[in-house]
Amino acid sequence: MVRITEVAQHLGETVRLQGWLYNKRSSGKLQFLQLRDGSGVIQCVVFKGDVPEFIFEEAGHIGQETSVWVEGTIKEDTRSALGFELSVSQLGVISHAYDFPISPKEHGVAFLMENRHLWLRSARQVAILKIRATLMKAIRQYFDDRGFTNVDAPIFTPNACEGTSNLFEVEYFEKTAYLTQSGQLYMEAAVMALGKVYCFGPVFRAEKSKTRRHLTEFWMVEPEMAFVEHEENLQIASELIAFAVQSVVQNCQAELTVLERDVAKLEAITLPFPRITYDEAIKILHHHGRTDVVWGDDLGGDEETLVSQAFDKPVIIEKYPVTLKPFYMKRNPENPQQVLNMDIIAPEGYGEIVGGSQREDDLAVLEGLIAEHGLDDAVFRWYLDLRTYGSVPHSGFGLGLERLVAWICGLHHVRECIPFPRLMDRLSP
RNA sequence: UCCCCAGUAGCUCAACGGCAGAGCGUUCGGCUGUUAACCGGAAUGUUGUAAGUUCGAAUCUUACCUGGGGAGCCA
Known part of the structure; x- marks a missing residue:
């Protein structure tokens, strides 16, 4: 055959x-x-x-x-x-097939989503699935070729990594467990064993978000690197994105054509990426008339888009105010108001695709931060052990696969970027 | 959770207080090169659900259900 x-x-x-x-x-x-x-x-x-x-x-x-x-x-x-x-x-x-419901004519979103199992057969969906697979392969190849070890994080977790409000609760015998929203804390444990690690799997967020950028179940790749500080963390994230995009440009010409994607825009995604601080991002917003945004406000979707429109490549925004970010991020020794973090915003309005930081590695400081955030000390005992026994500087980030796919395919909504999307109001098929 | 919009044939929509319609799909027929082919005939309806206003409701009102768009939050 x-x-x-x-x-x-x-x-x-x-x-x-x-x-x-x-x-x-x-x-x-x-x-x-x-x-x-x-x-x-x-x-x-x-x-x-x-x-x-x-x-x-x-x-x-x-x-x-x-x-x-x-x-x-x-x-x-x-x-x-x-x-x-x-x-x-x-x-x-x-x-035989009689009366296949999806004809080669236009259909509404609701109907297509209801028939997702059949919609997958269309040329567009096949192209998207192939590009998704190509990106996953490129991401794994990037890390595997550079001495990283793939380590799997658990899906059931006993507690929150980043906050308690957005977790899915599940019955776990006589206890309550939660579906993981990030493998990061486990990667921090693994990195002390292996030096360079990454996990790549589904994570779950019970956010009641109804936007084109949100799924309740999505795939995230999370590298964690020992002896790597903020500067290098930022470079690796940029390199990974450039590598993954070029891999699709080289291997998926036919699929990009089916999707009518402007390939020249993807070919232009080369290093280095523009880099600004949070403070500079606020200035850019003020310059564009968004004087309502003041220092200390978080950057929402509209603000990210406005900042990213100044560039035709992904833009790195670093050093956010400490108040906006989770407890484990390391503070900037040169300015304790800032953390050593970075967000990478995709061009063309696709929003944040990467979030990462150098981690706090000092036991006493971390204990203080956990108390300051009102978190239960006992729950983080094992995490604090990582700072008790041979702590080293380390950094990492998370990259959301579906948002990357949406950007590269030029899609309006992340629901087409995963075979069977899970949304606030959709659990089937 | 909040704000806005929409539910009419299998699908995409029209009819906007007075006979339930079209295109696509399906089906039957025609055509030796079609490109979401084209041409001709046919079948297809509890107008999301419940109540109300009215001589008369797909159309107006209320509630509910379902879906879509956006916000906050995030990758």
Whole structure:
């Protein structure tokens, strides 16, 4: 059996293809069957004079998404979108499909989401899934090639990493457990064993957010590095993004074309990335008339977009006020009002894709911060152990996969960036 | 959680107080090169649910349900 991507190597040969009927047109004694097999789409031409009567008859009665096998000769033909087509000599139905609900016409979001399991078969969704897979592979390759060890963080956790309000509670025998919202604290433990680590898996946030940038279940890659301080942390995050984007540009030309993505904008994503401090971001906002934003305010979606519009690459915003960030971030020794953190904002209004920081590594300081934030000391005992036994400077960050996919694919909403999205009001299919 | 918008044929929508409609899809027929093909015939409805106003409600009012867009929060 031959896959559709490979047909160019079989020019003039008789081959057998298997797949699903994507669309069909006919013209008297000709039937044009668009066959897809997951690797591509090819036009199969059934000419009445070339096949037995019953095959021509059957070809005229198969519905969209019927699974079929076809045998025929691969021919070069410029009238076909692929440049090749299959001249059919034999055809058989594997399983009929009647009234497939998603026709090649426009549909509303609600209907498509309700039929997500079938929507995945469309050319756009196939392209997005392939780009997502390419990004995941590139991200893993980036870390694996640089001496990182992939370590898996637990999904059940006994407590909050960043806050208590946004966690999903689950019954855990006689106790309550929570679904993880970040693997970071566990990576901080693992990094003291392995030096450079990363985890890559789903995380869960019970935020009641209804925006184009939010999912309740999303995938995050979280590297953590020992002996790495703020400056290097920032460089690695930038390098990772540039590497992942260029990997898609090189390997996913066909998919980017299906999505009608402006590839020149992606090709321009090269190092170095622009870098500003939180203080400078506030100045940029004031310069654009947003005088309502004052120092100490967090930057929301609108503010991020406004700042990022000044640049055509991802922009790094660093050194936020301590009051805006979680307890574990290390303070800037040169200015205790600031933490050594960074957010990376994607261009074209896609928002924050990376958040990270150097971690506080001093036991006494960290104990003070936990108390200051009103957190339960006992819960963080094991985390404090990491500062008790051979603490070292270390840093890390988290990168949200779906937002990266949305930006690279040029999609309006993250719900198309994951096979089966979980949203505040949607748990199925 | 708050604010705004929308639910009519399988889908996308029209009808906006007076006969329930179109395109696509489906189905039947036509065409030897179609590119979301085209041409002709046919079938398809508890107008989201419940109540109210009215001679008369898809249309106006109220509540609820479902979905969409945005805010806050975040990756």
